[in-house]
Amino acid sequence: SQTIHQWPATLVQPVGSPLSLECTVEGTSNPNLYWYRQAAGRGLQLLFYSVGIGQISSEVPQNLSASRPQDRQFILSSKKLLLSDSGFYLCAWSVPPGFFREAFFGQGTRLTVV
Amino acid sequence: DQQVKQNSPSLSVQEGRISILNCDYTNSMFDYFLWYKKYPAEGPTFLISISSIKDKNEDGRFTVFLNKSAKHLSLHIVPSQPGDSAVYFCAASGGGGADGLTFGKGTHLIIQP
Numbered sequence: 772s773q774t775i776h777q778w779p780a781t782l783v784q785p786v787g788s789p790l791s792l793e794c795t796v797e798g799t800s801n802p803n804l805y806w807y808r809q810a811a812g813r814g815l816q817l818l819f820y821s822v823g824i825g826q827i828s829s830e831v832p833q834n835l836s837a838s839r840p841q842d843r844q845f846i847l848s849s850k851k852l853l854l855s856d857s858g859f860y861l862c863a864w865s866v867p868p869g870f871f872r873e874a875f876f877g878q879g880t881r882l883t884v885v
Numbered sequence: 886d887q888q889v890k891q892n893s894p895s896l897s898v899q900e901g902r903i904s905i906l907n908c909d910y911t912n913s914m915f916d917y918f919l920w921y922k923k924y925p926a927e928g929p930t931f932l933i934s935i936s937s938i939k940d941k942n943e944d945g946r947f948t949v950f951l952n953k954s955a956k957h958l959s960l961h962i963v964p965s966q967p968g969d970s971a972v973y974f975c976a977a978s979g980g981g982g983a984d985g986l987t988f989g990k991g992t993h994l995i996i997q998p
Contacts, residue, residue: 777928780926807988813990814889814891814974814988814990814991815929815974815976815986815988817986817987861928861929863928873919873931873934874931874986875931876921876928876929876930877928878927878928879926879927879928881926
């Protein structure tokens with residue numbers, strides 16, 4: 772069966788510090804990978820998606836970047852965090868375009884920038 | 886511009902009754918719709934989905950209805966149980982963008998004993 776791991780679960784970082792959130796998927800090959808963010812009072816917003824190693828597309832311009840160094844590894848990064856980067860970050864995967872459209876989510880990371 | 890709208894931030898329903906959560910969308914290219922359930926501090930979990938070629942999909946206590954002409958879908962939970970208390974997100978795909986999902990802001994369902 773497929774599983775998705777995301778860590779850390781919670782993170783408190785000072786403004787201006789770097790960020791690295793990691794996500795790995797097991798039990799599937801060549802998944803589509805996503806990073807979403809849920810800010811307070813808002814829905815889930817797609818930040819980045821990847822259809823393969825080294826292929827990253829950004830949906831929203833921001834202070835963040837993403838990388839996919841391996842097929843089942845997706846990393847969300849920032850060089851200098853802003854207060855507005857606080858939120859709940861979710862990694863997700865899905866089977867590439869076809870019959871299945873459901874995305875499966877990790878447990879999320881609660882990021883607080885202070 | 887919000888393409889998927891859940892206009893009710895919260896909904897309170899008595900245990901055993903029917904819960905109806907509503908969702909509207911504006912992008913006519915959406916062709917697949919999903920409902921996710923989310924508990925605090927956890928990732929969303931997939932609940933039920935429907936393709937645009939159907940108008941109803943049922944899975945146990947959960948039924949999703951799609952009205953394409955009105956660009957409206959709803960999730961019915963019958964009977965409602967205390968464990969159903971959570972935030973429910975409506976999502977859509979096929980809108981011409983990435984394969985990622987476009988989510989609504991969510992509705993907090995509270996089941997009263």
